[in-house]
Amino acid sequence: xVGLPARGKSLIxxxxxRYLAWVGIPARVFNVGTYRRQDTPHPNAxxxxxxxxxxxxxxxxxxxxxxxxxxxxxxxxxxTVAILDATNSTKARRRWIYETCKNAGIDTLFxxxxxxxxxxxxxxxxEVKTTSPDYVGLDPEVAAQDFRxxxxxxxxxxxxxxxxxxxxxxxxxxxxxxxxxxxxIKDYLSSRLVYYLQNLHIKPRSIWxxxxxxxxxxxxxxxxxxSNLSPRGEAYARAxxxxxxxxxxxxxxxITIWTSTLKRTIQTARHLAAETGYEKLEWKALDELDSGxxxxxxxxxxxxxxxxxxxxxDEDKYxxxxxxxxxxxxxxxxxxxxxxxxxxxxxxxxxxxxxxxRCIYAYFLNLPQDQSPWMQVPLHTLMKxxxxxxxxxxxRYKANIPAVSTWRAKGTSAKHQEYPAGLK
Amino acid sequence: xVGLPARGKSLIxxxxxRYLAWVGIPARVFNVGTYRRQDTPHPNAxxxxxxxxxxxxxxxxxxxxxxxxxxxxxxxxxxTVAILDATNSTKARRRWIYETCKNAGIDTLFxxxxxxxxxxxxxxxxEVKTTSPDYVGLDPEVAAQDFRxxxxxxxxxxxxxxxxxxxxxxxxxxxxxxxxxxxxIKDYLSSRLVYYLQNLHIKPRSIWxxxxxxxxxxxxxxxxxxSNLSPRGEAYARAxxxxxxxxxxxxxxxITIWTSTLKRTIQTARHLAAETGYEKLEWKALDELDSGxxxxxxxxxxxxxxxxxxxxxDEDKYxxxxxxxxxxxxxxxxxxxxxxxxxxxxxxxxxxxxxxxRCIYAYFLNLPQDQSPWMQVPLHTLMKxxxxxxxxxxxRYKANIPAVSTWRAKGTSAKHQEYPAGLK
Numbered sequence: 001x002v003g004l005p006a007r008g009k010s011l012i013x014x015x016x017x018r019y020l021a022w023v024g025i026p027a028r029v030f031n032v033g034t035y036r037r038q039d040t041p042h043p044n045a046x047x048x049x050x051x052x053x054x055x056x057x058x059x060x061x062x063x064x065x066x067x068x069x070x071x072x073x074x075x076x077x078x079x080t081v082a083i084l085d086a087t088n089s090t091k092a093r094r095r096w097i098y099e100t101c102k103n104a105g106i107d108t109l110f111x112x113x114x115x116x117x118x119x120x121x122x123x124x125x126x127e128v129k130t131t132s133p134d135y136v137g138l139d140p141e142v143a144a145q146d147f148r149x150x151x152x153x154x155x156x157x158x159x160x161x162x163x164x165x166x167x168x169x170x171x172x173x174x175x176x177x178x179x180x181x182x183x184x185i186k187d188y189l190s191s192r193l194v195y196y197l198q199n200l201h202i203k204p205r206s207i208w209x210x211x212x213x214x215x216x217x218x219x220x221x222x223x224x225x226x227s228n229l230s231p232r233g234e235a236y237a238r239a240x241x242x243x244x245x246x247x248x249x250x251x252x253x254x255i256t257i258w259t260s261t262l263k264r265t266i267q268t269a270r271h272l273a274a275e276t277g278y279e280k281l282e283w284k285a286l287d288e289l290d291s292g293x294x295x296x297x298x299x300x301x302x303x304x305x306x307x308x309x310x311x312x313x314d315e316d317k318y319x320x321x322x323x324x325x326x327x328x329x330x331x332x333x334x335x336x337x338x339x340x341x342x343x344x345x346x347x348x349x350x351x352x353x354x355x356x357x358r359c360i361y362a363y364f365l366n367l368p369q370d371q372s373p374w375m376q377v378p379l380h381t382l383m384k385x386x387x388x389x390x391x392x393x394x395x396r397y398k399a400n401i402p403a404v405s406t407w408r409a410k411g412t413s414a415k416h417q418e419y420p421a422g423l424k
Numbered sequence: 425x426v427g428l429p430a431r432g433k434s435l436i437x438x439x440x441x442r443y444l445a446w447v448g449i450p451a452r453v454f455n456v457g458t459y460r461r462q463d464t465p466h467p468n469a470x471x472x473x474x475x476x477x478x479x480x481x482x483x484x485x486x487x488x489x490x491x492x493x494x495x496x497x498x499x500x501x502x503x504t505v506a507i508l509d510a511t512n513s514t515k516a517r518r519r520w521i522y523e524t525c526k527n528a529g530i531d532t533l534f535x536x537x538x539x540x541x542x543x544x545x546x547x548x549x550x551e552v553k554t555t556s557p558d559y560v561g562l563d564p565e566v567a568a569q570d571f572r573x574x575x576x577x578x579x580x581x582x583x584x585x586x587x588x589x590x591x592x593x594x595x596x597x598x599x600x601x602x603x604x605x606x607x608x609i610k611d612y613l614s615s616r617l618v619y620y621l622q623n624l625h626i627k628p629r630s631i632w633x634x635x636x637x638x639x640x641x642x643x644x645x646x647x648x649x650x651s652n653l654s655p656r657g658e659a660y661a662r663a664x665x666x667x668x669x670x671x672x673x674x675x676x677x678x679i680t681i682w683t684s685t686l687k688r689t690i691q692t693a694r695h696l697a698a699e700t701g702y703e704k705l706e707w708k709a710l711d712e713l714d715s716g717x718x719x720x721x722x723x724x725x726x727x728x729x730x731x732x733x734x735x736x737x738d739e740d741k742y743x744x745x746x747x748x749x750x751x752x753x754x755x756x757x758x759x760x761x762x763x764x765x766x767x768x769x770x771x772x773x774x775x776x777x778x779x780x781x782r783c784i785y786a787y788f789l790n791l792p793q794d795q796s797p798w799m800q801v802p803l804h805t806l807m808k809x810x811x812x813x814x815x816x817x818x819x820r821y822k823a824n825i826p827a828v829s830t831w832r833a834k835g836t837s838a839k840h841q842e843y844p845a846g847l848k
Contacts, residue, residue: 166603178607178608179590179605179608180604180605180607181603181604181605181606182603182604182605182606182622183602183604184602184603185622188765188768191623195619198606198609198615199615224748225748226748284754284757285757290714295748324648324649324650324719330708333709334758336761337760337761341612344615
């Protein structure tokens with residue numbers, strides 16, 4: 001990362017790491033501030049003055065410690081993408097990083113966040129003064145003033161990436177991607193990552209997730225298929241507009257409705273679309289995980305007819321691919337364009353299926369691959385996700401309409417299993 | 425489009441149109457030169473001198489005629505993306521285009537191709553002097569000299585897109601996307617299109633396409649499944665390295681092998697990978713069109729069990745979606761990342777399946793949607809595609825190993841139908 005303080009570097013680092021983890025690429029953030037805090041937990045602005053020799057020495061030592069840990073991580077843990085979250089604000093510093101990585105056989109991609117929009121900077125400063133461990137226990141106004149002085153100290157020596165650094169692979173995100181400059185991208189992974197970064201925005205918004213209402217197949221415990229809603233599922237479809245309202249819609253918010261191409265999600269969103277006039281989109285990529293030869297069977301039938309497959313799926317549910325069908329890993333791959341479009345979009349309500357919802361949820365909540373396929377997503381429940389600077393907030397709203405449970409614990413084949421106690 | 429002559433504008437226009445057509449978006453190129461040639465078929469460089477009032481008048485008239493046809497196309501033919509292929513090299517001209525489109529309710533995306541790499545420019549000049557209708561019948565050396573003078577005349581007034589035009593949505597491709605500047609992209613389509621453009625390169629290369637060798641399912645006329653190669657299919661797999669060599673491999677070329685995740689393509693590429701040491705990648709997106717409930721049936725059985733579906737598929741094969749399966753349209757959507765990666769890549773040999781191969785072929789050869797699903801792709805045949813400035817060259821190499829035919833003419837359900845006479 002490259003950029004002055006309060007330019008969203010940590011936010012971008014965190015999102016990039018979450019995205020990479022989600023597509024299965026081992027990634028880790030190395031935050032130089034964390035290393036610096038080991039020796040200097042509460043520095044004031046003077047510590048960052050380029051004329052302060054001792055401060056500079058301490059900051060350089062922190063950078064070296066972070067880079068050295070990073071190289072060790074690449075070597076010992078087979079890391080793929082390390083994100084060095086720091087200002088790296090001079091050409092000399094970037095050359096040092098570039099050379100050090102090159103000598104270790106590691107490619108460098110500089111991601112510079114440039115921002116001259118006062119509103120965004122002020123918003124970030126407010127964020128920092130209340131959340132940074134550097135300012136714990138300090139009067140927020142004093143913290144904000146000190147942080148502004150810190151930024152000024154960085155500005156004294158800051159050099160943006162320019163013509164002299166043409167030989168580097170880099171991307172400059174200017175005012176949260178309203179302008180993007182991309183230089184010398186060579187490989188597939190960088191190209192995907194840069195495309196992801198150029199889609200990011202920081203406008204406040206929420207994303208709502210719902211499964212379809214209870215379907216005829218749910219009643220009989222069959223998986224897959226393309227059945228209609230049950231009467232209770234239809235009641236959920238009718239209740240959805242009020243449930244969405246209850247969850248809190250920002251004033252004048254424009255919401256877009258996304259469904260899969262299967263009848264049960266389209267039927268579930270039908271009344272919501274009719275009552276609100278919201279724009280509606282059907283995505284094939286939101287269709288349920290394809291269960292191949294097991295489509296339209298119950299778990300009991302699968303356990304009986306394909307006992308080995310059933311056991312293999314329990315063993316590694318994320319990677320298990322149904323014969324002639326898909327794995328969770330496959331679903332994540334086809335959901336990637338959905339995630340890209342979600343990042344570009346503002347308010348969206350997605351009505352989709354259990355496995356697909358788990359995958360989308362895992363992206364936003366950073367759920368590991370061995371947990372996401374077992375996550376409990378009851379029917380007739382609306383989830384509201386609101387991205388914040390350091391994570392995603394989640395709220396759940398239950399419609400008061402009974403439905404069968406479609407959750408199955410590891411090692412069982414129950415048709416309608418109760419959710420464990422404690423689940424809302 | 426924006427840029428001096430010989431900066432690849434027409435090449436980019438043509439590729440963008442082909443890409444858009446392939447993903448189903450009605451697009452058309454309006455080339456101002458074509459309009460200008462109606463009155464001035466063979467202008468010399470002096471015609472383009474900004475001091476030449478008559479020349480300027482004629483060129484302005486051509487631009488106006490093109491824009492007026494373009495607006496009519498939007499209105500009357502429901503066009504989605506029009507590409508105005510011209511130099512549009514001054515701010516005044518761009519403002520006029522922007523305002524004219526805005527008044528008609530049309531968004532503008534300026535795509536500027538900037539190039540100061542002498543080698544690329546010379547290559548483009550050579551291309552023009554031999555192919556441009558402006559220079560038909562002229563001595564190539566005289567044509568090249570005149571064209572250089574024409575460029576000089578444009579340079580006198582050329583204004584690159586800069587800070588003054590920040591309010592426009594634009595992308596600048598600098599030296600064939602070694603640097604890309606993206607500004608104010610707002611909608612999904614622009615974002616996809618810009619991602620496509622930033623992946624383009626012009627290095628010479630070829631793409632080889634092959635179906636898997638004859639499979640056990642092919643022998644019995646069954647579709648889908650995940651069967652092994654037949655003995656003749658295995659013979660094709662063994663013959664593939666020599667067949668590839670016979671097709672002509674550029675010296676020291678690095679070739680990458682792509683297969684689907686199904687056994688028959690992996691087995692087909694096995695010997696090629698082992699003998700050459702080429703890197704191998706398996707893509708789920710290259711798996712055969714999913715035939716849903718019809719998987720593992722013969723065409724006869726499908727015609728018998730699902731007569732209405734069989735007829736519907738013949739009626740509109742591109743859009744017909746197998747029950748619980750996919751249509752050609754669905755396959756194109758999941759192949760989009762493959763096309764993006766193909767554009768980024770150099771030499772690639774793809775071993776895949778009939779329907780998938782048809783879709784990839786349709787992209788490169790600009791085959792319309794009503795034709796591509798009926799295209800004949802015999803087994804045991806290697807196709808070599810070589811992109812050129814104005815289209816894609818195609819060669820076919822047949823291995824001398826018999827195989828069943830899997831082609832089916834409209835309205836028939838023959839298990840092994842002969843290809844029509846005349847097919848190589």
